[in-house]
Amino acid sequence: MPDQIPMVEYLVLGDQPHLEANECTNCGARFFDRRVACASCSGQEFRKVPVPTEGEVRSFTIVTPFVPDTEPYVPAVVDCGGTSVRGLVVNTPPDPEHVSLGMKVRLTTFSIGADSTGTEAINYGFEPVD
Amino acid sequence: MANDDLWILGIHMTKFGKYPNLEPVDLAAEAALAALADGGVTMKDMGVLAAGNLMGAGAGIGQQLQKQIGQTGIPVYNVANACATGATALRTVVMAIKAGECDMGLAVGVEKLSGAGMLGGGMGAPKSEEWTRSGRYGAVASLEGKTGTDMMPGVFAQVGMEYGHKYGGTSFELFARISHKNHKNSTLNPLAAIQKDMSVEQIMNEPMIAYPNTRAMCSANTDGAAAAVVVSGERLRSMPKEAQRRAVKIAASVLTSDPYQEACQILPDVNTLTRQAATTAYEQSGVAPEDLDLVELHDCFATAELVHYDNLMLCEEGGAVDFFESGATWRDGSTPVNVSGGLESKGHPIAATGIANVWEICHHLRGEAGDRQIEGANVGLAHVIGLGSACGVHILEKSSL
Numbered sequence: 001m002p003d004q005i006p007m008v009e010y011l012v013l014g015d016q017p018h019l020e021a022n023e024c025t026n027c028g029a030r031f032f033d034r035r036v037a038c039a040s041c042s043g044q045e046f047r048k049v050p051v052p053t054e055g056e057v058r059s060f061t062i063v064t065p066f067v068p069d070t071e072p073y074v075p076a077v078v079d080c081g082g083t084s085v086r087g088l089v090v091n092t093p094p095d096p097e098h099v100s101l102g103m104k105v106r107l108t109t110f111s112i113g114a115d116s117t118g119t120e121a122i123n124y125g126f127e128p129v130d
Numbered sequence: 131m132a133n134d135d136l137w138i139l140g141i142h143m144t145k146f147g148k149y150p151n152l153e154p155v156d157l158a159a160e161a162a163l164a165a166l167a168d169g170g171v172t173m174k175d176m177g178v179l180a181a182g183n184l185m186g187a188g189a190g191i192g193q194q195l196q197k198q199i200g201q202t203g204i205p206v207y208n209v210a211n212a213c214a215t216g217a218t219a220l221r222t223v224v225m226a227i228k229a230g231e232c233d234m235g236l237a238v239g240v241e242k243l244s245g246a247g248m249l250g251g252g253m254g255a256p257k258s259e260e261w262t263r264s265g266r267y268g269a270v271a272s273l274e275g276k277t278g279t280d281m282m283p284g285v286f287a288q289v290g291m292e293y294g295h296k297y298g299g300t301s302f303e304l305f306a307r308i309s310h311k312n313h314k315n316s317t318l319n320p321l322a323a324i325q326k327d328m329s330v331e332q333i334m335n336e337p338m339i340a341y342p343n344t345r346a347m348c349s350a351n352t353d354g355a356a357a358a359v360v361v362s363g364e365r366l367r368s369m370p371k372e373a374q375r376r377a378v379k380i381a382a383s384v385l386t387s388d389p390y391q392e393a394c395q396i397l398p399d400v401n402t403l404t405r406q407a408a409t410t411a412y413e414q415s416g417v418a419p420e421d422l423d424l425v426e427l428h429d430c431f432a433t434a435e436l437v438h439y440d441n442l443m444l445c446e447e448g449g450a451v452d453f454f455e456s457g458a459t460w461r462d463g464s465t466p467v468n469v470s471g472g473l474e475s476k477g478h479p480i481a482a483t484g485i486a487n488v489w490e491i492c493h494h495l496r497g498e499a500g501d502r503q504i505e506g507a508n509v510g511l512a513h514v515i516g517l518g519s520a521c522g523v524h525i526l527e528k529s530s531l
Contacts (some may be wrong), residue, residue, distance in 0.1 A: 005270065008267045010267065019368055021520065029390070031390060032267065033266035033395070034267075040390040058295050061273070061283075061284045062338070062341035064340070075284055077292065082154060084393035084396045086396045086397070087278065088275075088278065096341060112271060115259060115458075121270050123277070130335075
């Protein structure tokens, strides 16, 4: 089993992979990036909170990539129990017949490749809940 | 005219299109000189200059322009505010005159954007032999296409789809029909970069850029410039009657940024700041949305036009689809929107856009819009959004002289 690292710092790997937000201890606003202060209340204290792994597609698009002969990808906004998350819809054909507003999805993880030391970087996406 | 009213005295936009042999400053100079001539004034009359050229934001387009058309030593404000750069230049001149620092000023926006491709979406972390974290998300690879998209067509596609999820009634075809309206309008505008009446079917069959926006539903990357001379009411009263008759009153001039909303750092929220700008503009001017004879709004993508019907309160909240379906936004409707052809066909040379849309409104209020004149136009609204975000709204009224 090669070493694995998350592609972004807000992805937590392990038995139950999930996303982790920086939550403002004052107002509860949630962010996924490294914070200076809160954009909502300017508070400077944050705690790490797990984000639910199931959600609903609130918006999506299907992007035709620049590179010829590569598959379109499906950026989406997923409402995970009240926290909005950015991620691709994966494991379903990238067309409007298979992706729809309001569809139920769940977090999934997959490798994007290994570096020269054999360490795999793991990305996340959201797949349809059948 | 009250002393503290502000007026557009002269205004001009170049034809939008491709100018391979001209530099941005050449286009800016063309627009500036024509706006000055339109107002019957010269650089010597200007007390302030605000200028924007987003792609060359570090280069000082204002001073470059002065070196071509008149170095009079006045203060120059080089502004950059994404796609709201032109509106920001105009607003800067308005603020200087309002503050009493001068009684006349020039605002200029220029861009060379032909062949620029899709904008937005930094390509992110460099490839390296070993995974290395960088950026505010601690990413080991570019996030574009891995966690979402920051490319403009995909961002604004999601803006329109989000509206559809919230209120229902949207479809690929609906967005294509909005685009069809604007392309049809462009056939009457000789300054539009693309003058081509495209059927709904043609629009839907164009290459898909970011569903549901095909190429024809995206703003056209073009070159162009626009400039406006702003004057105080007090100074205008000392000018010839003809200048007073053609002057257009700036009934409201508003700029906002995006206030925090849940999810606004996941998908940019272009709604709240537009609604706030519109609310303030209607209050400032005493104009109600139903009073508007025409609107030029920021249709950087067909999906964006729909949500701004609602954000500018042209319809009831949640009612943008029904509003469009009613025919209200066509040339012969109750609130004609983007009779210029909109950014999808007129073109979107970024920093010029926020003055060019004011030019379009002025052209109609002065009764000078020729074949595309909206008859009897007395009041209009110009709106731009710059992602990041900034929103400019100007409400303009015909002179009562």
